[in-house]
Amino acid sequence: xxxxxxxxxxxxNSLTCSQDALICFVHWDIVKSGYKCLxxxxxxxxxxxxxxxxxxxxxESKDLYALRYRSSDDKSNLLLKAFTVDSALIFxxxxxxxxxxxxxxxxxxxxxxxxxxxxxxxxFKNTDELITKLKSSLLPTEKExxxxxxxxxxxxxxxxxxxxxLRDPLLIPTRGPPSRHPPNWPDPMAPFAAxxxxxxxxxxxxxxxxxxxxxxxxPRSGFDPSSGIPGVLPPGAVPPGARFDPFGPVGLxxxxxxxxxxxxxxxxxxxx
Numbered sequence: 001x002x003x004x005x006x007x008x009x010x011x012x013n014s015l016t017c018s019q020d021a022l023i024c025f026v027h028w029d030i031v032k033s034g035y036k037c038l039x040x041x042x043x044x045x046x047x048x049x050x051x052x053x054x055x056x057x058x059x060e061s062k063d064l065y066a067l068r069y070r071s072s073d074d075k076s077n078l079l080l081k082a083f084t085v086d087s088a089l090i091f092x093x094x095x096x097x098x099x100x101x102x103x104x105x106x107x108x109x110x111x112x113x114x115x116x117x118x119x120x121x122x123x124f125k126n127t128d129e130l131i132t133k134l135k136s137s138l139l140p141t142e143k144e145x146x147x148x149x150x151x152x153x154x155x156x157x158x159x160x161x162x163x164x165x166l167r168d169p170l171l172i173p174t175r176g177p178p179s180r181h182p183p184n185w186p187d188p189m190a191p192f193a194a195x196x197x198x199x200x201x202x203x204x205x206x207x208x209x210x211x212x213x214x215x216x217x218x219p220r221s222g223f224d225p226s227s228g229i230p231g232v233l234p235p236g237a238v239p240p241g242a243r244f245d246p247f248g249p250v251g252l253x254x255x256x257x258x259x260x261x262x263x264x265x266x267x268x269x270x271x272x
Contacts, residue, residue: 001028001127003028003031003032003052004025004028004120005120007024007027007028007031007052007053007054008024008120008123009120010053010054011024011053011054012117012118012120013118014059015059015117015118016059016062016117017062017114017117018108018109018112018114018117019059019062019065019082019084019089019108020059020062020117021112021117021123021124022089022106022108022111022112023054023058023059023065023067023082023089024054025111025112025124025127025130026080026082026091026134026138027054027067029131029134029135029139030069030078030080030139031052031069033139033140034071034072035069035070035071035072035076035078036050036051036052036069036070036072037050037051037052037053037054037055037067037068037069038050038055038068038069038070039055039067039068040055040057040058040066040067040068041066041068042066042068042079044068050070054067055067062084063083063084064081064082064083064084065080065081065082066079066080066081067079067080068080075097076095076096076097076140077095077096077097078093078094078095078096078140079093079094079096080092080093081093087107087108087109088105088106088107088108089105089106089108090103090104090105091103091104091105091106091138093138093139095140102137102138102139103137103138104133104134104137104138106130106133110125110126111124111125111126111127111129111130112124112125113125
């Protein structure tokens with residue numbers, strides 16, 4: 001019963017009746033089960049801290065004891081109440097999360113020797129039987145503790161899956177590993193945003209034209225696509241210095257017939 005003697009010596013001077021000694025024993029068993037005491041009373045108070053010791057004022061009332069506990073993982077809160085009825089203590093223990101209530105009635109004289117309240121070696125009797133009663137009828141069972149830990153693990157894994165897109169069962173997996181950086185899309189308002197490697201005459205990127213054919217020094221007409229084509233392209237449609245391949249006859253008033261409008265001789269002769 002490691003820890004019980006140390007706890008008893010801390011409160012032995014304040015023990016005034018058999019009920020106090022029995023509460024001390026039950027408190028020790030609750031702490032041994034993975035809980036720590038927060039304070040007295042039904043409602044929490046400011047500045048409370050978890051402790052393995054009994055809080056100040058724990059035995060001011062001999063008719064009603066009320067102690068609050070919290071598990072080491074902060075997932076469960078217990079409220080212990082003990083009522084004195086004749087020569088017995090009636091214990092009620094409620095789990096505030098599940099609202100499950102357990103109760104146990106203990107005959108005080110069977111487990112506490114009132115004549116030796118300040119002597120640890122002889123104050124408690126039938127301790128093994130008392131521990132068995134507490135575990136079977138009052139304290140959370142080992143099965144409930146394992147279930148609580150399993151639920152905690154399941155919740156943690158579920159939260160992890162929600163944060164990890166690769167483990168989301170509803171997410172269609174990608175063909176490659178996800179990129180941590182967004183793609184370097186070009187500015188859609190830039191003049192060479194689309195096909196910049198071929199359209200940029202200044203060769204800042206791979207590809208492109210080193211020499212503008214309209215400014216290569218060879219004889220050419222006075223046609224400048226950046227000034228626009230009447231009836232076809234407005235001025236400024238072609239950026240200055242950009243490569244421009246005409247998509248139709250340049251100029252609408254050329255002399256002579258339009259070769260596109262005159263069929264070749266004998267075009268309707270199937271044997272030609």
